[in-house]
Amino acid sequence: MLVSRRRTAFSCIWGRRLAEGSIWESDSSRSCSELFESLGLTASETQRYSRHLVLPEVGPEGQRRLKRSSVLVVGLGGLGVPAAVYLVSAGVGRVGIVDSDLVELSNLQRQFIFSKADLGRRKVDAAEEKLSLVNPEIRLTCHPVRLDSSNAMELIGEYDVVIDATDNLPSRYLINDTCVLQAKPDVFASVLGFDGQASVFSTPNGPCYRCLYPEPLVADSVKSCEEAGVLNVIPGIMGSIQANQAIGILLGNGTPLIGRLLVFNGLDNSFNEIKFRKNSSCAVCGSHPTITRLIDYEEFCGLKRTETLAEFNITAGQLKTAIDSGKRPVLLDVREPYEYSLCHLESSTLIPVEELDARLGELKRDSEIVVYCHVGVRSAGAVRLLRQAGFANVRNLQGGIDEWARQIDNNMPRY
Numbered sequence: 001m002l003v004s005r006r007r008t009a010f011s012c013i014w015g016r017r018l019a020e021g022s023i024w025e026s027d028s029s030r031s032c033s034e035l036f037e038s039l040g041l042t043a044s045e046t047q048r049y050s051r052h053l054v055l056p057e058v059g060p061e062g063q064r065r066l067k068r069s070s071v072l073v074v075g076l077g078g079l080g081v082p083a084a085v086y087l088v089s090a091g092v093g094r095v096g097i098v099d100s101d102l103v104e105l106s107n108l109q110r111q112f113i114f115s116k117a118d119l120g121r122r123k124v125d126a127a128e129e130k131l132s133l134v135n136p137e138i139r140l141t142c143h144p145v146r147l148d149s150s151n152a153m154e155l156i157g158e159y160d161v162v163i164d165a166t167d168n169l170p171s172r173y174l175i176n177d178t179c180v181l182q183a184k185p186d187v188f189a190s191v192l193g194f195d196g197q198a199s200v201f202s203t204p205n206g207p208c209y210r211c212l213y214p215e216p217l218v219a220d221s222v223k224s225c226e227e228a229g230v231l232n233v234i235p236g237i238m239g240s241i242q243a244n245q246a247i248g249i250l251l252g253n254g255t256p257l258i259g260r261l262l263v264f265n266g267l268d269n270s271f272n273e274i275k276f277r278k279n280s281s282c283a284v285c286g287s288h289p290t291i292t293r294l295i296d297y298e299e300f301c302g303l304k305r306t307e308t309l310a311e312f313n314i315t316a317g318q319l320k321t322a323i324d325s326g327k328r329p330v331l332l333d334v335r336e337p338y339e340y341s342l343c344h345l346e347s348s349t350l351i352p353v354e355e356l357d358a359r360l361g362e363l364k365r366d367s368e369i370v371v372y373c374h375v376g377v378r379s380a381g382a383v384r385l386l387r388q389a390g391f392a393n394v395r396n397l398q399g400g401i402d403e404w405a406r407q408i409d410n411n412m413p414r415y
Contacts, residue, residue: 040064045137049091057253063091067138069250070094072159074147074175076101076123078110078225078235079189079242080165085113086243087163088131088138092250095131096159098143099123106414110232147171149294152178161246164188165239167224169216170297176201176209177294180285185256187245189238194231194266196238199257200245202285206258211279216301227374234266312383313398314370316407329368333401334382339374343401343413353378356385365391372397372404374415 041049041060045067052058071092073084076099087095103111103118103126118126124142131140143155147166156162156178164175164186172188179186179202186201188209201208241262248254261274284291314322322329331348333340340350351359353373363369369391373379376399383396397404405412 040067042137045091048135048137052090058251062251062253065252066091066247066250067093069161070096070159071161071163071246071250072096072098072156073163073165074098074171075165075167076111076127077107077165077167078191078230078232079167079239080163081111081113081127082236082239083163083165083243083246084127084131085134086240087246088135088140090243090247091135091138092247094139094141094159096141096143096155097124097127097131098145098147098155099127100144100146110230110235112236147174149174149297152294153182156184157182159184161185161187161249163242163246165242169301170303172209173216173300174294174297177284177291180208181292181294185246185249187242187249189242191230191235191238192225192228194234196234196241196264196266198238198241198245198262198264199260200249203256203258205278207276207278208282208285210284211282212261212276214279214283224377227377231266234264237264237266312387312395314395315398316404319370319397319404320408327368329370329395330363332363332369332371332382333373334371334378335373335401339415342415343405345372345401345404348372353382356382360386360389363391367391367393369394370397371395372400374400375402376400 041063045063046053046060049063052063053060055062069092071087071094073080073087073095076084076097080097080099084095084097099122101123103114103121103123105116105119107114107123108116113130114123114126122144124144128140128142145151145155147155152174156175162175162179162184164172166172166175167190172190176186176188178184183202183204185203186209187198188201189196189198191197199212200206201211245256249256259276259278261276263272263274264270265272278285280287283289319329328347331345333344333348333350334353334356335350336352337350344350349362351362363386369386371379371382371386371394373382376396379396379400383394386394399406401412402414405414
């Protein structure tokens with residue numbers, strides 16, 4: 001116990017001297033500096049990472065290991081931003097960031113690295129600028145592209161660990177399969193509302209995402225954060241957990257979330273774990289895999305079936321023209337009541353999509369109907385249901401009420 005206290009006291013004093021810079025003031029500091037440089041750390045890096053260096057689980061050797069490692073962050077949203085910030089400030093030698101989106105006002109609620117001055121900029125450009133200020137001593141690589149089957153193998157192949165900070169099923173299956181095929185750890189997280197999940201996939205003898213979710217959920221049944229909302233701190237918590245997992249994997253310390261799905265509830269502030277095992281019959285990591293190369297993940301997740309409804313779409317401009325000409329169709333809003341209270345099209349009928357099948361009798365089958373939701377996903381499923389039920393003249397408002405607010409009514413609140 002006495003030895004432990006002495007080592008702790010020494011570490012705190014040494015760490016404080018590093019932070020204050022006093023360790024470099026004496027002539028003897030030259031040998032100390034030379035020592036760290038021989039370990040691959042400069043004097044500046046030694047001072048910057050002083051709180052790491054006094055941790056027995058990290059130390060100079062661990063910091064050097066981080067310095068020569070690389071992590072790819074796929075997605076610069078609510079998860080990717082905190083993950084990237086902590087990886088960069090931790091001194092991971094190379095951090096890649098993948099995102100093809102531009103900064104929008106709605107991003108600022110949770111993606112704290114961006115500001116109003118960044119609106120309209122490419123996310124990777126704005127993030128590179130800010131992250132370089134956080135730590136100019138590491139290498140940042142921007143990939144302003146959408147990760148897909150044509151580029152995933154090449155991009156992911158350049159890095160040691162991948163952080164899946166995406167928000168859609170095709171990307172999750174794509175990243176998982178690519179990581180399994182290249183033996184790269186896949187650090188996963190997802191958020192919705194007040195809830196978050198995290199796990200680590202694609203490690204030696206460990207399960208992958210497909211072991212947990214062999215088949216994707218029906219596309220129309222999965223709500224995005226854009227549709228269902230998310231409390232701004234939830235992705236910050238889960239993105240930080242992703243960074244912690246990646247750093248632990250690179251250091252070779254701790255017990256990663258392998259075979260464990262960490263579930264966080266932000267309402268009651270609880271963490272729970274669901275344990276799962278590697279599936280020997282898994283299509284990609286099992287004993288006899290059937291997936292040995294990347295596939296069409298949008299088709300696999302059922303999104304291509306939704307795209308076949310394109311012929312039944314109507315644009316915001318076309319709907320405005322029809323209304324102005326006096327040919328006003330029945331406007332069916334399939335969002336939730338709280339969404340309807342935020343904004344809605346005049347004289348529209350509200351039937352939440354979950355209730356639509358049971359309330360078909362409230363609609364006339366010979367009416368011209370235009371269905372809309374927030375961004376056009378739920379309404380596409382509603383159109384399919386209506387057509388299967390015999391409603392022949394029904395169309396989907398492409399882009400939903402959000403597109404109407406963009407193109408037609410700039411005074412309509414957007415959410």
